[in-house]
Structures are given as C-alpha cells and as structure tokens.
Amino acid sequence: MPHMQQAAWDTLEMLMTHLSQDYPEWFSLQRDGDQWLWINRALDLQQAFTFGDASSLPYEPLEYITRQIQGDFALLDQRENNLWMDAGMVTGPADWSIKFDAGMSFTEWHAPVPMAHQMGVFDRALKYLMHIQVDRPVRRLNWTMTVNPRLDTSSETFHEWGHERSSVTAENLAQLVHLRVELQFLARLPRSNALMFSIRTYLISLEELVTQPEWACRLHRVLRDLPDELADYKGLSQYRPLVVEWLRQFDPEVATCTA
Ligand code: HEM
Numbered sequence: 001m002p003h004m005q006q007a008a009w010d011t012l013e014m015l016m017t018h019l020s021q022d023y024p025e026w027f028s029l030q031r032d033g034d035q036w037l038w039i040n041r042a043l044d045l046q047q048a049f050t051f052g053d054a055s056s057l058p059y060e061p062l063e064y065i066t067r068q069i070q071g072d073f074a075l076l077d078q079r080e081n082n083l084w085m086d087a088g089m090v091t092g093p094a095d096w097s098i099k100f101d102a103g104m105s106f107t108e109w110h111a112p113v114p115m116a117h118q119m120g121v122f123d124r125a126l127k128y129l130m131h132i133q134v135d136r137p138v139r140r141l142n143w144t145m146t147v148n149p150r151l152d153t154s155s156e157t158f159h160e161w162g163h164e165r166s167s168v169t170a171e172n173l174a175q176l177v178h179l180r181v182e183l184q185f186l187a188r189l190p191r192s193n194a195l196m197f198s199i200r201t202y203l204i205s206l207e208e209l210v211t212q213p214e215w216a217c218r219l220h221r222v223l224r225d226l227p228d229e230l231a232d233y234k235g236l237s238q239y240r241p242l243v244v245e246w247l248r249q250f251d252p253e254v255a256t257c258t259a
Pocket of ligand 1: 074076083085095096097101109110112113116121122125129140142143144195197233234
C-alpha cells in the first residue's frame with residue numbers, strides 16, 4: 001500500500017546490508033550518500049540506484065529485494081495500538097493468503113486460529129511485538145505438516161494441493177508427510193517504525209525425521225496429544241491417526257509400556 005513505501009526502503013536497506021556483511025563473497029553494497037551500488041554475484045546482478053527513488057530500480061523496492069531472497073516477508077504498519085498487514089511478498093504460505101489478509105489487523109488475520117485467542121495469547125503477543133526496538137530483533141518458530149515437500153500451500157492454490165491429504169496411506173506416509181517448520185524473524189525498521197516479519201520454511205519428510213530418535217519420539221507425543229481443534233486447523237486430521245500409529249514405534253516409553 002502507498003503508505004508503506006518508506007518501510008519498503010527500510011527493508012531493502014536491512015536486507016542488502018546484512019547480505020553484504022554476512023556473505024561478502026556473494027554480495028556487495030557501496031553507498032555514497034543516496035547513490036548506492038548493489039552487486040549480487042549469485043544472480044549476476046549489478047544495480048546502481050538512488051536510495052528513496054523507486055524509478056531508479058527495475059521493480060519497486062520491496063519487490064526488487066525480496067525477489068533475491070529466500071522466504072516470505074510481511075511488513076506491518078504500527079498505528080492505533082495495532083499492527084496492520086499493509087505490504088508483503090509471500091510465495092510459500094502455510095495455508096493462508098496475503099491477498100486475503102492485506103489490510104487486516106493482527107487480531108483479524110489471526111482470527112481462524114483456534115484456542116489461542118481465548119487463552120489471551122494474541123493479546124500478549126501483540127503487546128510484546130509493538131515494543132520491539134530497532135537493532136533488537138526476535139525470532140519464533142511455528143509448525144504444521146504438509147503432504148509432499150511443497151512450499152506454496154496458499155489458499156489460492158488449494159485446488160492443486162488440498163486433495164493430496166487424502167492420498168496418505170500407512171505404506172506411503174513416511175515419504176509423503178512432511179513436518180513444516182517456520183523460522184520467523186521480527187525486526188523494527190528504523191525510518192518507518194514498521195515491523196518486518198520474515199518466514200523461512202523448512203520441510204523434512206517423516207522418513208528423514210525419524211533418523212533422529214529424539215525428534216521421532218517428540219513428534220509422536222506432540223501429534224498424539226494435540227487437541228482436535230488444532231489438528232483440524234492445521235489440516236492434518238485426515239492422516240493424523242495413521243501417522244501417530246506409525247510414529248509409536250519410535251517412542252521408547254510407549255514401547256516399554258506395551259512390552
Ligand atoms: C506480526 C507478525 C505476524 C504475522 C504477520 C503473522 C501471520 C500469521 C498468519 C497469516 C497466520 C495464518 C492464519 C490463518 O489461518 O489464516 C498465522 C498463524 C498463527 N500465528 Fe501468527 N503472525 C505473526 C506473529 C505471531 C506471533 C508473535 C505469534 C505468537 C503467539 C503468532 C502465533 C500464531 C499461531 C499460533 C498461529 C497458528 C499456526 C498453526 O497452528 O499452524 N503469530 N500467523
């Protein structure tokens with residue numbers, strides 16, 4: 001949205017600065033006042049531009065930089081004691097849609113999540129997020145499950161992936177079912193005071209996951225004890241019983257009990 005231009009430039013600055021500092025062999029950023037030179041050797045790009053002038057880039061600034069970065073980005077405007085999803089670049093969401101959520105408040109876009117509202121989780125989280133300071137970013141994790149290692153499970157493409165949930169059987173679940181973990185990063189942007197929320201998604205098949213006995217045991221217990229409402233929300237009710245039954249063999253406590 002137009003009022004997010006400054007947040008978009010803030011984001012471009014943060015991402016270019018970190019990439020060039022963390023991976024100098026791949027990226028470089030030279031700044032001379034508002035005249036900047038960006039080099040991305042991984043993609044063979046070299047771009048001179050004027051910071052703050054969108055017409056000096058081939059795409060508007062948020063699109064330009066997020067095309068070069070893995071993961072998803074939402075920029076939250078902070079006003080009226082709330083956060084508003086007013087800009088973003090999201091190509092691999094876990095069963096939601098940035099088009100649908102655009103312009104919504106923190107409470108509104110979290111409305112479909114069961115239990116957490118009643119427990120006061122979102123009220124506390126919102127207060128916490130609104131106090132995040134510049135240069136003091138935080139991270140959190142979220143998890144769900146996805147059939148096949150598919151990053152784009154957006155609402156718009158539901159017809160492509162929704163039916164795959166019913167293809168899970170006891171024979172194929174180790175290969176088909178994946179644990180999906182999101183590493184989320186939240187940072188205050190200095191000029192706009194917006195919050196940057198990024199999501200890096202990792203998928204691992206159950207077959208690979210159970211090579212770590214501790215992970216297998218833990219996933220068994222979490223899935224077994226997950227409230228039905230949460231299992232429904234996460235879209236895994238259809239195949240949960242099969243997966244729990246299969247994971248049981250990796251839980252030493254259960255194995256001992258039944259021995
Ligand atoms: C401001 C940054 C955040 C953004 C942009 C964001 C965005 C979202 C979105 C789009 C969803 C999917 C909702 C749907 O079903 O349509 C979601 C789910 C969720 N969010 Fe957030 N969120 C943010 C911060 C947080 C924080 C700080 C918490 C901590 C309590 C949180 C907890 C959750 C939970 C528990 C779910 C349900 C996930 C699941 O069970 O798979 N979110 N979030």
